[in-house]
Amino acid sequence: MSLQNEQAEFAEVLFAEDEHTDSVIPSQNMIIYRNNMMTNLKQTLHNTYPMIAKLVGEDFFRVAIKEYIHLYPSRSGNLHDYGEYFSDFLAEYPPVKNLPYLVEVAKLEWACHQLHFASDHAALDMKSLAAIAPEQYDQIHFVLHPASRIIKFHYPILQIIDLCKGATNAQIDINEGGGVNLLIIRRHLDIMLQPLSPADFTFLCALQHHNSLSEALEEALRVDAEFNLEARLPAWIQDKTIVDVTR
Amino acid sequence: MKSTLQLTGIGLRTPHYAEFLEKRPGVAWIEVHSENYFGEGGKPLNILEQVRRDYPVSLHGVSLSIGSADELNWNHLKKLRDLSHRIKPCLISDHLCWSSINGHYLHDLLPIPYTEEALQHVVERIKQIQDYLQQQILIENISSYVEYNNSAIPECEFLSEVAKQSGCGILLDVNNIYVSASNMGHNPDKFIYAMAPDIVQEIHLAGFSTSNINGKEVMIDSHNRPVIPAVWDLYRKAVSHLGLKPTIIEWDSDLPSLETLCLEAYRAETIMREIYVPAKRTG
Numbered sequence: 001m002s003l004q005n006e007q008a009e010f011a012e013v014l015f016a017e018d019e020h021t022d023s024v025i026p027s028q029n030m031i032i033y034r035n036n037m038m039t040n041l042k043q044t045l046h047n048t049y050p051m052i053a054k055l056v057g058e059d060f061f062r063v064a065i066k067e068y069i070h071l072y073p074s075r076s077g078n079l080h081d082y083g084e085y086f087s088d089f090l091a092e093y094p095p096v097k098n099l100p101y102l103v104e105v106a107k108l109e110w111a112c113h114q115l116h117f118a119s120d121h122a123a124l125d126m127k128s129l130a131a132i133a134p135e136q137y138d139q140i141h142f143v144l145h146p147a148s149r150i151i152k153f154h155y156p157i158l159q160i161i162d163l164c165k166g167a168t169n170a171q172i173d174i175n176e177g178g179g180v181n182l183l184i185i186r187r188h189l190d191i192m193l194q195p196l197s198p199a200d201f202t203f204l205c206a207l208q209h210h211n212s213l214s215e216a217l218e219e220a221l222r223v224d225a226e227f228n229l230e231a232r233l234p235a236w237i238q239d240k241t242i243v244d245v246t247r
Numbered sequence: 248m249k250s251t252l253q254l255t256g257i258g259l260r261t262p263h264y265a266e267f268l269e270k271r272p273g274v275a276w277i278e279v280h281s282e283n284y285f286g287e288g289g290k291p292l293n294i295l296e297q298v299r300r301d302y303p304v305s306l307h308g309v310s311l312s313i314g315s316a317d318e319l320n321w322n323h324l325k326k327l328r329d330l331s332h333r334i335k336p337c338l339i340s341d342h343l344c345w346s347s348i349n350g351h352y353l354h355d356l357l358p359i360p361y362t363e364e365a366l367q368h369v370v371e372r373i374k375q376i377q378d379y380l381q382q383q384i385l386i387e388n389i390s391s392y393v394e395y396n397n398s399a400i401p402e403c404e405f406l407s408e409v410a411k412q413s414g415c416g417i418l419l420d421v422n423n424i425y426v427s428a429s430n431m432g433h434n435p436d437k438f439i440y441a442m443a444p445d446i447v448q449e450i451h452l453a454g455f456s457t458s459n460i461n462g463k464e465v466m467i468d469s470h471n472r473p474v475i476p477a478v479w480d481l482y483r484k485a486v487s488h489l490g491l492k493p494t495i496i497e498w499d500s501d502l503p504s505l506e507t508l509c510l511e512a513y514r515a516e517t518i519m520r521e522i523y524v525p526a527k528r529t530g
Contacts, residue, residue, distance in 0.1 A: 001397070002316070002364070003314075003316040003359070003360070003362075003364055003365055003368060004316035004348075006316075006360060006395070007315060007316050007345055007348040007357075008348055008349060010348075010357065011348050011349070011351060011353060014353060022396070023395055023396060023397075024393035024394060024395050024396065025393060025394060025396060026393065026463075027393065028460055028461050028463075029392040029393045029430075029460055029465060030392075030393060031460060032392045032458065032460065032465065032467060033353075033355050033357060033392065033393075036354075036355040037353050037354055037355050040354040040355065041354060073351040073352070074351065074352040074353075074354060075350055075351065075352065076323075076352060077282060077309075077310025077311070077312060077320060077323045077346065077347065077352055078282045078285045078310065078323070078326070079282065079354060080282070080283070080285065080286065115289075116286070116289050116290065117285075117286025117287065117288070117289050117291065118286065118287060118288055118289060119287035119288040120287075120288035120289070146287070146288075147288065147289065186289060189289060189290045189293060
């Protein structure tokens, strides 16, 4: 048998619930490799999605991730890349179809996980702003920190986080509205969650979509005619939310 | 720990980061799993760069999948090269195994059949990797729980041939020799003495656990315990045959205190000096 066929068969045995293969002895020990593989993948998902585990309970989480591992095999040698599609999986997973807020929690956890390893960036030099005249606004783009994401949540995600952390025992009415727009950003190596006003959200979200400054400004003003870029910009540059300007 | 070790170090894992940076233990060097630092920034790289200022660092990979029939994962290799440029490691290593096929990763160190076909394949791949990284890599023997029926070459000969033909070095894991030999009924001493001293550039030591599979005890390479006396004995034989070799203590789950881990490194250094010095005088 060729190396290719031998390894394909080995992998098949690991994913099947049956140890039998004629290629190796003792074939009953194949279960060790399967256990190692499953333990590594399960531990990875558990590390990335602790709030999901908390919300659905450990027993249910174990069943769900086993299903996920079968549907979404790992495609990277780096375990930190594993789990990307967990929110998609939860959106389609029949047992939690009536718990759509889990999808948003999973999205938040994946975003935080990614930001943990995302690139660093130096602060933007304020002086580079002085050179920009308003008539150039349609040609320039502000760049958000590479370790940041702007996400709209329809459910009260901050209260859900507090609940998971044990910071509150209050009941949350999931359907009472309470959605929030968040800037999720890594500052001083730690991930911060910052609620945004509708106009700030719209403006930063436009930057995230690589829209020009004039487009972003227009969108923000449509949401709030009082939006004042000159008042907001220095803080965003100082706290490294905006880190670059390109033409 | 006050003493400063010359040759032995530890595998540094996340739960020990803060204490390691605060106490700066006197280990000679440290080793980390390369893939954990494949991100572009953030805390892991920040910590590793701080550690690197004071210690030589070895990048030990678990997913190059050198023995896989798949095409080499160039994206993975690029990340390793970027990390290597950033950290400037003293050594880069991975395992004589495969962990992916048809693009699917199985995240375990899986054995390859020790055949002529596999030998040529592995040699070719290591040459490609070394050309790409522009440096020699070390290849480590793994713990095995099964053997292929079509294996035709003893593992120790296979490993030596891989090194000879590809120009790579060997990272000899003494615990893995013990575990595989016990599981497969081989002689661990024979493995040690089959190694050419100049090709072995590093030694690994670790603890293992046992599991009962259908009524049979199997040793599992779990890196969750202290090194056992039989493995220390094998280490003594390795040092007396191979000479002084940089050694790393690996501990990956059920981590002990940093101090206990460093004491294992201290013990390895003490053994190495006891064994090697008299051998030199009489030799």
